[in-house]
Amino acid sequence: MLKRIGIIVGSVREKSYSKSLAKAISSFFPETVELTTIRIDDLPLFNPDLDQDVTLRPASYDRFRREVKVQDALIVISPEYNRTIPAALKNAIEVGSRPMTDIAFNGKPTLVITQSAGSMGGFGANHHIRQALVFLNVIAMPQPEVYLPEIHHLIDKEGTILKADTETFLKMVVKNFLGFATRMVS
Numbered sequence: 001m002l003k004r005i006g007i008i009v010g011s012v013r014e015k016s017y018s019k020s021l022a023k024a025i026s027s028f029f030p031e032t033v034e035l036t037t038i039r040i041d042d043l044p045l046f047n048p049d050l051d052q053d054v055t056l057r058p059a060s061y062d063r064f065r066r067e068v069k070v071q072d073a074l075i076v077i078s079p080e081y082n083r084t085i086p087a088a089l090k091n092a093i094e095v096g097s098r099p100m101t102d103i104a105f106n107g108k109p110t111l112v113i114t115q116s117a118g119s120m121g122g123f124g125a126n127h128h129i130r131q132a133l134v135f136l137n138v139i140a141m142p143q144p145e146v147y148l149p150e151i152h153h154l155i156d157k158e159g160t161i162l163k164a165d166t167e168t169f170l171k172m173v174v175k176n177f178l179g180f181a182t183r184m185v186s
Contacts, residue, residue: 002182004034006071010078010089010125012041017115017151018077023159025075028174038067046094061095068096068104073111073181074138079151080116080125085132093132105136109184111177113146115154121147141180146173 007026011018026035042060050056068074078089096104112129114122126147130140148154154166161167 002033002072002178002185004036004071005029005073005075005181006036006038006068007075007077008038008040008068008089008092010040010076010086010129012086012088015157016079017155017157018079020155020157020159021113021115021148021151022075022077024155024161025170025174028171029178033178036067036071038064038071040064040088040092043088043091043095046091046098048098051098064092064095065104068108071108072185073109073177074105075111075113075177076129076133077113077115078122078125078129080114080120080122083124084128085125089129090132093136097136103136105133105138107137107139109139109141109177109181111141111146111173111181113148113173115148115151117150117152119149121149123147139184141177144173144176
């Protein structure tokens with residue numbers, strides 16, 4: 001049964017469109033599903049040396065790994081920076097990928113949503129996220145792929161969806177993801 005979904009927002013900006021989008025879609029989930037935003041802004045750059053000695057390992061590494069592990073499924077919402085993913089998101093993926101014998105992301109059904117101010121809608125970032133996650137045994141929902149172009153025309157900074165067809169599309173995405181993730185965890 002699907003009870004817990006973690007949301008990882010790839011942007012660390014306080015008023016990012018990705019955070020606004022996470023807020024907007026939260027209302028599309030049933031009350032029986034607990035949504036948790038998993039912080040990535042406090043993760044120091046991944047350094048394998050820090051994992052070799054427990055006294056050196058940042059507490060945020062352990063916190064992030066623990067919070068990812070307890071989720072039944074994940075949603076990654078990210079902007080596209082320079083045709084790829086933000087450094088903070090890539091760093092979080094690296095932190096969650098260790099230790100290799102106990103990968104935090106292992107087997108998690110995941111929805112990837114990307115957005116951009118431009119017309120490509122985060123296409124490059126979406127595929128880079130998927131490429132990184134497949135190695136970690138993440139089961140990314142194959143369809144629909146979600147790229148939201150010119151995000152500033154679709155949602156405002158407070159999380160209000162500005163276009164009815166965007167809201168309809170995102171509700172369909174959430175419904176499909178709930179079905180997909182439920183099948184994967186059953």
